[in-house]
Amino acid sequence: MPSFVLTLLLGSCLWATSLAALAEPVADVPTVAGISLYDAPALPDDFSHLPYANPDAPKGGEMRRAAQGSFDSTNPFILQGNPADGLNHVYDTLMEASADEPFTMYGLLAGGIRLDPDRHWMEIDLRSQARFHDGHPVTAEDVVFSFRLLRDEGQPFYRAYYADVDKIEALDDDTVRFEFSDNNSRELPLILGQLPVLPKHYWDSRDFAAPTLDKPLGSGPYAVESLSPGRRIVYQRVEDYWGRDLPINRGRHNIDRLVYDYYRDQTVALEAFKAGNLDLRRESSAKNWATAYDTPAHEAGFIKRMVVPDAQPAGMQAFVMNLRREKFQDRRVREALTLATDFDWLNEHLFYGAYEETDSYFESSEMEASGLPSDPERELLAPYRDRLPQEVFDTPLPAPRPEGLRARLKKALGLLRDAGYEIRDGALVNRETQQPLRLEFLLYDTQFERVTLPLIQNLERLGIKASLRVVDVNQFLTRQRNFDFDLILGSFPQSANPGNEQREFWTSDYADAPRSRNLIGLQNPAVDGLVDSLIRADSRQALDNAARALDRVLRWGFYVIPQWHLDGTRVALWDKFGYPQPFPEYTFDLSSWWVDPQRASRIEQRQRGER
Template sequence: MQIARLSSPISRASILAAALAALLITTTPTTFAAVPDEVPTVHGLSLYGEPELPADFDHFPWVNPQAPQGGEMVRAASGGFDSLNPFIVRGSAAAGLNAFGGLPYDSLMVNSPDEPFTMYGLLASGIRLDPQRRWMEIDIDSRARFHDGSPVTAEDVIATFETLREHGSPLYRGYWAEVTELTLVSPFTVRFDFADNSSRELPLIVGQMPVLSAEDLAARDFESPTLKPLMGSGPYRIDAVEPGQRIVYRHVDDYWGADLPVNVGRYNIARRVFDYYREPSVAMAAFRSGRVDLRIENSAGTWATGYDFPAARRGLIERAEIEDHTPAPMQAFVMNLRRGVFKDRRVREALGLAFDFEWLNRNLFYGQYARTRGYFDNSPMAAEGLPGPAERALLTPWRDELPPEVFDQPLPVDEPEGLRPRLKKALSLLREAGYEVRNNRMIDTATGAPLAFELLLYDGGLERVALPLVRNLARLGIEVNLRVVDPSQYIVRLRQFDFDMTTAMIAQSNNPGNEQREYWTSEFAERPGSRNLAGIQSPAVDDLVNKIIAANTREALNTATRALDRVLRWSFYVILQYHSPVIRLAYWKKFGQPEREPAYGLDLDSWWVIPNAAADIEAAQEE
């Protein structure tokens, strides 16, 4: 990829002066045609069609633009952290930070959770997209400032892009693979050239990029974990850090973007705090005592039985179940195909048949979960029944590589027939794969080696989910060593693919695209730190992922995801687990929130602290 810049170095001060003087700077020639005059400058981009909100919108439709400012929200985080750099594979980043920045970092554009996939300008004050989607120009808002008061410029955009793609997590290389050239058009305008127009969502993905300070990046070793915050321009700055124990974010009083339409009514809370707890039970005790303000409850058992305590009985706690309209996350036991024990598809299918979701849901989960059937559940992107003509057209070129069931069998469903018939079927599959039971152990008849592997976990709470699977596999003569390690060791081992089987969750959006490369494709199978944990290397999967990325209509996207879903499910790379159809939320009644949540997500950034509510709660507790 080429980075095109001005011919001579320019200081940050001279960049600003040049912009104010409206200095004309010649653009660097590229392989594409000059910008046609008819390309309009727009305020946002949508994957299909146009953004729902007009250019002159005042605020997002669900927020309260008169929300009061101030107060504090304390949440619990699990494990620990040793880094404030969320953009690299090394270290464990603190809560509140993520691969696209988090609270301290503004991005070029911001996603609207009220629309399937639409981005509106944040740092970007103007966007010009080639009608053929071969290039995009972004104007940086000249008012934008980093937390040290310095302006955000096009140089910062280029420096961030270079740094993240060359030295950051592998996901950035996958996301931005088709960006071929960056051009510094002017001090506050940058141009992205794309390899082709096969990825319809690439301009929106580029818009998700957080922008870091070029000067700050030049002064640090970016690839090393650090407790020195990177320079950001977002609504919060890191205010206090106790490594592994607590991180505090404080709202920036003079935040440059406070009055932007995408920010009005949001980021109302003055302090956002994350306290770390090693054990879920201790975190729950902290919530009961009022040291933690809000919980997104992930435990069905705790949700059913854990909220009968004095403050809850007195009405000081609010509990809500918010319907989730996003695709269900793909939570599963993942088999590492780099290990010989999982090479045979029949073995993988047999292992999956031993997972008894119905028993778990009945005995552990109070019937609150639904079985996850595929990789795009709870959406029109999920495969159903037999492939239709459009799906079949995508699958047919790979008929010789794919399992025959992909074409002529309904999708695998195991619950209705019960555990015993499934174990019987698993035994038959293992015999077909060359195994037999000797002295109550499943043995490879060719090598004499037992069928055994390690199941790696990081949370002791997951043992209760894993142990029934271990017991059922033992009935087949399969030995599973269940091992729980601390989160930091777990992360290191996953990044190096040093595991046999583990648990993982991949959250899907309503518009999957470039990120699917890192999840499933051959390119990322051997790249340390990637999210292709299973090590999938399949030309058919690679091709279907490319079809998803290239889809130019919603119908084409749904067809491609259904085909990929079907192939992944019949390949049995993972043992799919379960998901909750609702978001379970519990919080002390000190918070106000909009009358409705956006259609495709929970927006805690639009909440606020009710004045005097904390004092009222404290008084009620003292009584």
């Protein structure tokens, strides 16, 4: 994934002159078809198709999937509104990632890429045949316009992503040049490859910052065919898509219609799938996976289930504590709350033994901190020693915890007493303010009620007055964006190459930015500095060391109540699809799937017979 950092200010005219000299293009910089974070791309410049794509895949058919909640906008780039699912299908980016490599980007709109060996600048030659759906050519001016529009008026993470871009300019109609304020972020050129290019001639006469339900204009493989606000959106494959025969696209975008039907509740969506009204479903519930698919259609082989392996880090799913509220300011209180979860009981009684407990923000990867800090980690942590808990330096990870829930609750009560609380009439109250400790868990998915209620019961044993509120997904998103919660179900997904996105997850600049992903409200100079170190990493080992140091600080801060993970994606589907075997190693990529006409016909005949 990508990375964020504050743009460095030039200290003097002399330094500015020096940097400009470094940014001068080198005459012999080669033009290439792809770039990678550390190593060379796995594929040669003249590759014919991605190794996991089937260039002979048939075109046609449809894929129907469920979306949750509602939508009131077709602009996915702004703060306002709830955008519809699937809008990424409409827009081409400068480059496209390979799902079979950790972080490599190959040209999409970009027909050629020139990257300064010292990473001070990058130039991109656009493909002359690139067109928006209305026939207008995609130009360098569209790229410049899109970059500035997203950075200045888009969601906060764009500002973080592009913070180190010092200058962008169109050198001619087909060539755009990016100049970087420094070369500390190795992944910045790849992040810029993810830039969605918007049509300047379309947006010039429209208010970009306002939600809209107009059908958007893009240059991608699909266009919006129809929509019913809050209920359904349908995308139609563009027959004359300009990029259909490019090597990066050959064997991809095979399905004619992509349908997203909206459901308020996952239980209803599951029943719709089993009834044949949806074609594919990612299953998030271990209980459903174990019990809900025992149907005649499954027994007859019409419904298949599979777990698609995933080499990405598991990341952190958790109940997130909102540090903007006074009750969470004391680290001892936060640690006490983490001790109230009984994962072993949940896994045995509710999850059918399906999960592993999550400890790390970079779980299941080389970036996960363990044991005591290594010498390189200590060197990164040393400048912040006075700001960090001593355990960061002298206590091994995972953090030691008493065995058994009873012992953990006993330790938790001791921490709460040390933090100034005491039990009065069965309630935990602050000795100074005389106020009871009250907590509210905010959810939007009823499936999580059964895993939250046992935690609430354990907290009540400590005298904490905890409650659960389940709201519809739109209200949930509104409260999340406004940081109006005590504890919320959140996740911090990670890739094999974390970078600029870590700024928005953890750093002070995003603690109070509306709709940012710093759900915790972290404002910690040590975290800010470690995120910068991670982004500046110039080797795989340096990246791993920085991630481990950051992981230690986050874990010893006890900012979340960690949950659990599964190293793979559970997928249930009606058996009408073809897909690559083996699956690509790093990303679950539905764009390389296709509808098998014979199997689809067999399923349609069965479903017609049932009706």
